[in-house]
Amino acid sequence: MSTVTTPANPAAEIADAMRALEARYGTPWSAPLPAWNDTLDTLLAHRSVRNYADRPLPEGTLETLIAAAQSASTSSNLQTWSVIAIENPERRARLAELAGGQSHVRAAPLFLVWLADLSRLEAAGARSGASVEGLHYMETLVVGMIDAALAAQNAVVALESLGMSAVYIGGIRNQPEQVAAELGLPPRVLPVFGLCVGYPDETRPADVKPRLPQEVVLHREQYDAPSQAAAIAQYDEVMGGFQTAQGLSAAGWTVRSLARWRSRESLHGRDRLRDALSALGFELR
Amino acid sequence: MSTVTTPANPAAEIADAMRALEARYGTPWSAPLPAWNDTLDTLLAHRSVRNYADRPLPEGTLETLIAAAQSASTSSNLQTWSVIAIENPERRARLAELAGGQSHVRAAPLFLVWLADLSRLEAAGARSGASVEGLHYMETLVVGMIDAALAAQNAVVALESLGMSAVYIGGIRNQPEQVAAELGLPPRVLPVFGLCVGYPDETRPADVKPRLPQEVVLHREQYDAPSQAAAIAQYDEVMGGFQTAQGLSAAGWTVRSLARWRSRESLHGRDRLRDALSALGFELR
Numbered sequence: 001m002s003t004v005t006t007p008a009n010p011a012a013e014i015a016d017a018m019r020a021l022e023a024r025y026g027t028p029w030s031a032p033l034p035a036w037n038d039t040l041d042t043l044l045a046h047r048s049v050r051n052y053a054d055r056p057l058p059e060g061t062l063e064t065l066i067a068a069a070q071s072a073s074t075s076s077n078l079q080t081w082s083v084i085a086i087e088n089p090e091r092r093a094r095l096a097e098l099a100g101g102q103s104h105v106r107a108a109p110l111f112l113v114w115l116a117d118l119s120r121l122e123a124a125g126a127r128s129g130a131s132v133e134g135l136h137y138m139e140t141l142v143v144g145m146i147d148a149a150l151a152a153q154n155a156v157v158a159l160e161s162l163g164m165s166a167v168y169i170g171g172i173r174n175q176p177e178q179v180a181a182e183l184g185l186p187p188r189v190l191p192v193f194g195l196c197v198g199y200p201d202e203t204r205p206a207d208v209k210p211r212l213p214q215e216v217v218l219h220r221e222q223y224d225a226p227s228q229a230a231a232i233a234q235y236d237e238v239m240g241g242f243q244t245a246q247g248l249s250a251a252g253w254t255v256r257s258l259a260r261w262r263s264r265e266s267l268h269g270r271d272r273l274r275d276a277l278s279a280l281g282f283e284l285r
Numbered sequence: 286m287s288t289v290t291t292p293a294n295p296a297a298e299i300a301d302a303m304r305a306l307e308a309r310y311g312t313p314w315s316a317p318l319p320a321w322n323d324t325l326d327t328l329l330a331h332r333s334v335r336n337y338a339d340r341p342l343p344e345g346t347l348e349t350l351i352a353a354a355q356s357a358s359t360s361s362n363l364q365t366w367s368v369i370a371i372e373n374p375e376r377r378a379r380l381a382e383l384a385g386g387q388s389h390v391r392a393a394p395l396f397l398v399w400l401a402d403l404s405r406l407e408a409a410g411a412r413s414g415a416s417v418e419g420l421h422y423m424e425t426l427v428v429g430m431i432d433a434a435l436a437a438q439n440a441v442v443a444l445e446s447l448g449m450s451a452v453y454i455g456g457i458r459n460q461p462e463q464v465a466a467e468l469g470l471p472p473r474v475l476p477v478f479g480l481c482v483g484y485p486d487e488t489r490p491a492d493v494k495p496r497l498p499q500e501v502v503l504h505r506e507q508y509d510a511p512s513q514a515a516a517i518a519q520y521d522e523v524m525g526g527f528q529t530a531q532g533l534s535a536a537g538w539t540v541r542s543l544a545r546w547r548s549r550e551s552l553h554g555r556d557r558l559r560d561a562l563s564a565l566g567f568e569l570r
Contacts, residue, residue: 021352032345039324039446043353043439060317066503067306067314068328070496072438073453078542079497084504091506120501120513121546124539127514134546138562139458139555145427146455146478149434153357154328157442161324168358170431173424184507193431211355212364216405218351219369221376222469228405229412254409257363261406261419270424274569277423284559 013037020044026210026238042161047206049165050104052198057109057164065197068158069151080140081148082117084183085110091182098178099171099194100268108196113172113179114152116144118188118282135188136283148192159197165206169194174269176276187281207246210238212253298322305329311495311523327446332491334450335389337483342394342449350482353443354436365425366433367402369468370395376467383463384456384479385553393481398457398464399437401429403473403567420473421568433477444482450491454479459554461561472566492531495523497538 017036021029024044062085069083086092087110095113096105105111118135125132134140156166172179172194179191200206211217213231236252244250264271277284302321306314309329347370354368371377372395380398381390390396403420410417419425441451457464457479464476485491496502498516521537529535549556562569 024352024356031348032343034343034346034349035447037323037446039327040349040353040443042324043443044356046356046358048358058317058319061319062503063316063499064319064325066499067309068325070499070502071309071329071331073331073333073441074496075453075455076542076545077494077496077538078545079502082502082504082508084506084508086506088506115508117502119510120517121539121542123510123513124517125543125546128539128543130543131548132543132546133548134552134556137549137552137556138559139552140546142430142458142558143455145430146434149431150438153435153438154442156358157439158325158328161322162320168360170360170428173427186508186510189508209362211359214348214351214355217355217364217367217402218347219367221369221371221373223367223369223400223471223474225404225408225471228408232405232409253362254413257361257406258410258413258415258417260361260363261410261417261425263416263418264422267419267422267424271419271422271570273427274423285556 016041023208024211025213026242027213039161042157045208046156046160047165047208048167049200049206050167050196051201051204051206052104052108052165052196053201055199057198061159061162061164062110065155065158069155072150072154074147074150075143078121078143079147080117080121080144081151082115082120082189083151084113084115086113094182095172095179095194098175098182099169100174102169102171104167104196105169105194108198110197112152112155112195112197113183114148114192114195115185116141116148116190116192118144119186122188136285138284141190141277141282141284144190145192152193152195156195163199164197165200167196169196171268173273176273177279180280190277190280190282210235210242301326308493309496310498311527312498324446327442330493331441331445332450332493333452334485334491335452335481336486336489336491337389337393337450337481338486340484342483346444346447347395350440350443354440357435357439359432359435360428363406363428364432365402365406365429366436367400367405367474368436369398369400371398379467380457380464380479383460383467384454385459387454387456389452389481390454390479393483395482397437397440397480397482398468399433399477399480400470401426401433401475401477403429404471407473421570423569426475426562426567426569429475430477437478437480441480448484449482450485452481454481456553458558461558462564465565475562475565475567495520495527
């Protein structure tokens with residue numbers, strides 16, 4: 001079985017690629033292309049979708065997404081993550097409120113809460129009488145969060161390849177203790193983020209959002225700070241145009257992003273995360 | 286442009302899918318399949334590759350991977366990540382040592398270090414005189430790490446779809462301050478992990494590693510602790526068989542995993558991560 005596909009029509013593939021890349025940056029693409037395929041199409045076409053069609057997911061969807069998620073790398077094969085699939089409408093409604101009143105958590109047919117899960121191996125240690133001192137370090141929680149993120153992103157790619165859409169819900173960290181209680185989490189399990197899953201409402205399509213110019217995020221050999229300001233100013237123009245097209249005020253990227261970091265209050269309760277981690281049993285030595 | 290493909294030969298697609306799923310779990314697959322496609326093939330076929338062919342990457346590969354990475358979701362579009370592409374052999378050799386003497390960091394033609402980058406927006410705040418108090422909270426570093434992980438995983442899917450391979454290098458967190466100095470990182474930028482990229486050496490192929498049974502990581506509605514032990518015991522058998530086939534001792538999963546958490550020393554220096562974060566300018570309020 002080969003996972004590398006050869007395009008049936010290279011010229012059409014390249015035209016698709018250029019369209020996808022230019023939508024992603026809002027500017028012309030100038031680098032050469034090594035090749036193109038359906039998977040790159042899926043990746044480049046990503047958009048966060050908050051409007052879902054009233055259409056159930058096919059049988060076996062959840063299991064297929066989790067198989068994709070489990071295929072992602074995991075540090076030392078420790079698999080320090082879990083996921084809870086929530087379909088019950090009342091529970092989704094409660095989680096929507098806990099995440100800051102996000103109605104799409106209620107509206108999507110499937111809501112996944114991705115967990116950094118140190119409890120599973122801790123319990124295995126308890127069964128066999130093994131010391132699990134390493135569990136109590138900051139590093140171990142970092143591993144769990146990264147494991148969860150890699151797994152979730154594979155699930156997102158999988159579901160988008162199947163014509164479904166998703167949006168990550170960072171608001172699940174607004175009130176982690178209450179989310180943990182709702183989901184019956186044991187100690188040392190952190191809800192890292194949520195994910196709404198469903199078919200997109202094609203009558204209210206989402207657009208591809210342009211990202212920072214590649215030269216801003218990609219550095220060669222060493223970190224390059226000085227060249228970022230000019231490219232960010234250019235991106236503020238691109239985002240201003242995108243915001244105008246969306247019917248928003250053309251504030252650009254810098255102003256809007258800085259508003260998120262303005263103060264402790266602008267973190268919407270997530271300034272409490274360190275206390276919440278302590279309450280959930282993470283020592284973070 | 287549609288990113289949903291219809292299989293040319295559904296029976297062959299389903300046979301491919303079953304082979305891929307059974308390799309991923311080392312057990313028969315029993316759930317229904319909603320559909321299958323090349324992207325799911327790519328995701329399921331993932332393996333971490335440490336043996337690379339002596340073959341350069343095509344022109345434009347790096348830019349294509351970064352376009353895929355930037356297409357991943359990012360919290361509030363803040364894009365709190367960067368990546369450094371390292372091709373210089375001497376620098377790769379130094380980073381290989383800093384990561385615990387991992388020779389594949391030297392051997393792969395491209396090494397990417399993924400960064401949680403709070404410095405970019407901080408600098409933008411300094412240019413415009415804006416307060417960036419939110420930067421100093423634990424939550425903000427968590428956002429940066431998740432952003433970096435989602436981006437990196439998209440790059441991994443992209444490169445695997447192009448016939449290349451990769452392995453994540455968590456060892457980049459063994460000595461974060463030294464890595465930061467090597468890469469010229471400003472304060473409040475954390476090297477989250479590395480990634481070796483290259484064509485696999487087909488004479489030394491890597492195998493798909495079986496993962497925990499799906500029922501262990503996937504919970505319905507609420508966390509289910511009691512049912513995990515029996516399924517983990519079954520997985521210990523599967524992993525024992527896999528280890529034997531690899532010429533390793535058949536220790537299973539539980540024993541090997543617990544060895545990683547046995548003590549502070551078993552974290553290989555990463556027990557220092559909290560101190561390192563402080564040295565790198567993260568207050569973690």
